[in-house]
Amino acid sequence: MTDRFVLPRGASRTAPAPAPSGAGVRAAAPLTAVLLLAAFLRLWQLTATGFNSDEAVYTGTAASLAGDDRLGSLFPVFRAHPVLFQSLVSLALRVHESDWAARAVPALLGVATVAVTYGLGRRLYGRRAALVAALLLAVMPYHVVVSRQVLLDAPMTLCATGALYCVVRYAESPSPRWLLAAGGMLGFTVLAKETSIVFLGSLYAFFALTPAVRTRWRHLLPALGVIGVVAVAHPLSQLLAGHARAGGNYLLWQMFRRANHPYFFYGDEVPWAVGPVVVVAAVAGLVWLRRENTWRERLLVCWVVVPALFFTVWPVKGFQYLLPVAPVFAVLAGRTLASFPRVVRLQRIAAAAAIWLVVVSLAVPCWIRIQPQTSTRFLAGTGGLPGGREAGLWVRGHAPEGSRLLAIGPSMANVVQYYGFCPVSALSVSPNPARRNPSYRAVANPDRALRDGDFQYLVWDAYTARRTPFFTAELRGLVGRYHGTVVFTARNGDGVKVVEVYRVRAS
Structure with a gap:
């Protein structure tokens, strides 16, 4: 039972005393700077290259929802995926119909994910680790590249990270409202992209492996009900519109189609996109700080391992499918980097230099990857389609x-x-x-x-x-x-x- 209540150094269960207004501004300034950096990288030359295939389909669907008669016959509303994200894009297209307006929606959702990652890191490991985690995600090539495209994965990652935060709050103090909130966020995650139902497997693995965090049936059943109530909006809307077979046909095709990549595709691609140094820092922290490991690390590891295994076996592999694991790697790496002074006895200046070296190792390839594409070789999900x-x-x-x-x-x-x-x-x-x-x-x-x-x-x-x-x-x-x-x-x-x-x- 003890591992439930062990707090890492720097984290506090009690609310801090109100700070003077000037101190509050100074405390908020670093996070504000990180969010501005995240916005700059996601909005810079956003339309230098035109849409790729998936972007064209999702934006065409959004235009149909917005009442565009020219695209309505070419891109029907009900194809395969839920239309939560496309509905958000349609609102932007009603204001200004352009590639920039469509891509700005996932870009801003990506910035919001950086903010939620900060909240998650602060709840788990304290303010310093949270700020490092937010900075890493802000410049991480994987998250930046995908959130600059009209794809379902950026909103899915935002909702999934919000659900993870709610689960953390429930594990700290088993209040049913946090499990209900987690259920609602998972429901919206499924409405963003239906394959995110895999995170139910992550939560099952976590609760099964963590007896110290007890789940009561009177809490669990209503939370599952909330997931169902929210997620059922997709099949219900298809049924009412007379397109009930569309989703089922697409699911069967995805399950039995030929694999488009080898089994080790994600092992070859994702660590380089997340950042090798970030991956090493995240894993090294689990080893170096193993005496401090509690249910927190178990939850984060389950959140990564289950979808990674699922999509490795799943025949269809897209570069962007594992994007929800990016905030988790950022938080674990932030924990490690924030613990440098006491783990390896570095001076504060040396520890800060190590953090900035990691940030630079992400920012340089990130800057290169967001420049207009000139090569004809690229993976689906990594950018627009030249020409x-x-x-x-x-x-x-x-x-x-x-x-x-x-x-x-x-x-x-x-x-x-x-x-x-x-x-x-x-x-x-x-x-x-x-x-x-x-x-x-x-x-x-x-x-x-x-x-x-x-x-x-x-x-x-x-x-x-x-x-x-x-x-x-x-x-x-x-x-x-x-x-x-x-x-x-x-x-x-x-x-x-x-x-x-x-x-x-x-x-």
């Missing part, structure tokens, strides 16, 4: 009304469709319903479709060409057979061709 916006805007301005386009794959098809206001199909979509995303429709016989004049333009892009040489060769064959003429070419900052649009003629 897609330019190609779509050319289509909008030059393609006759009623034109239809055929791209190699759905990634570029979604982007050109969003910016060009024209339907775009994809060659690589399988005609077998069990092997394709239910949101897409296959072109059963592309050669016949072009011969009949169903498509007037073909779209080649470097990103998809690198991934699917077979369908790239097929598109090149169609260009040759149907007298394709290059009408638009987009190049990246290095002058490398990234997108070409061909006008074709039916035989």
